[in-house]
Amino acid sequence: MRTIFTFITILMLFGCESEGELTREKIGAMVVSSEATLLFSGTFEPEGGNKVTGTAHIYKEGDSYKLSLKDFSISSGPDLKVYLSKTNRPESFVNLGSLGSGSSQSYTVPEGVSFATYPYVLIHCQQFNHLFASAALKSN
């Protein structure tokens, strides 16, 4: 009985995770077509004492738009998200979801988003409401 009790206790104290079909692909692993048209670019600047390198690019691919991060690296954070924002602060934005882990990442921009209205790319920690980096998009 003591063995069973100990076994269950150990099971409860330690978390575990394994990938499934919906989580196997890395976040941001989508590839932008070489035929896509580059519309906007910007260089990331650090915020709040964090470190960041890399650039942000907006491509038009068919009828959709893609945000691509290149040569990208950033200080680690607990719950970093990618925003398109009206300003360089996370006040009015479009949340593109969780930030991936590679140096090259791409995200689909939801339909109807105007880059004249949302000319900034932000990397923001949603969980603790802390801005990590911003990039102002400029027309190419």
Add this chain to the structure above:
Amino acid sequence: MKIKFLIVLSLFFVFNLARAQGCSDAGICSIGSSFNGNDEKKNNSIEFATILGKGDADVNYVSAYIGYTRFFNEKWSANAKVTSSYANGSFGGRGSVGDVFLTANYVPVATGSYKWSFTSGLKIPFNQSNLKINDHPLPMDYQSSLGTFDFLGSVNLNYKNWDFNYAVQLPVININANSYFSEYSGTADFVTTNLFERKPDVLLRGTYTINTTNRKFSFKPNLLFIYHLGQDTYEDIYGQRKSIAGSEGLTVNGNLIAGYHFASGNSIEASIATPFVVREVRPDGLTRAWTAGVSYKVRF
């Protein structure tokens, strides 16, 4: 007695097969009857349990808990319970410790056949309901905790073989940091629960206890009514808070517990549960179509 039990058991399985849905709530459901026989010479008990369940879409669950109860005297007792959950489905498998429940129970001096007791306590989450797999945010169905500090309170009445519990589960502090967006997930099986906020629940449970003549076996069919008091909300991709239509309303669960009591005072219980009525949308992930569990209680 035997015939009565067989009728109850048959009815339960008829309902179970006809409406294979299930028991839902991880927190409020666990407020138990406070009149379980306390051996006067043994003031402590430890209970551990494992529960299997089937949820929405293709999610399966293995849950566990460990609880400790201390009877200080005839009137006062306290309980601490730690829960954990492992969910497995198309997103993969994710398990973690969930919440700790701390409750105190007061039993006034009984007058006549009616015995009252009062329970109050807290649910404290071990995480912010934002467990991930390979950095992918997961729906609430895969989270081991709702990510809220809750107040729990219940009034319990025992009359002969009947037990009734009326309870509330009130989220007091929300630390839910879930970041799941349905539109970025690759499936429409689960609704968006980014920065999820949930509303309170109220519960009413009626239990009828059948003991065999030697009191070794007990059977406790019970009905559990849970009303979710309002629509839960989330923050959409534009940062706007949205209500989730259909997330309020009634859940009715049927549950059958069969127990065996050892001469030592220890006991083992098996339970199966399924809902007969469910809310239109259950974004909190409390979507068990059925559960089946075994628990063992050691008294000392």
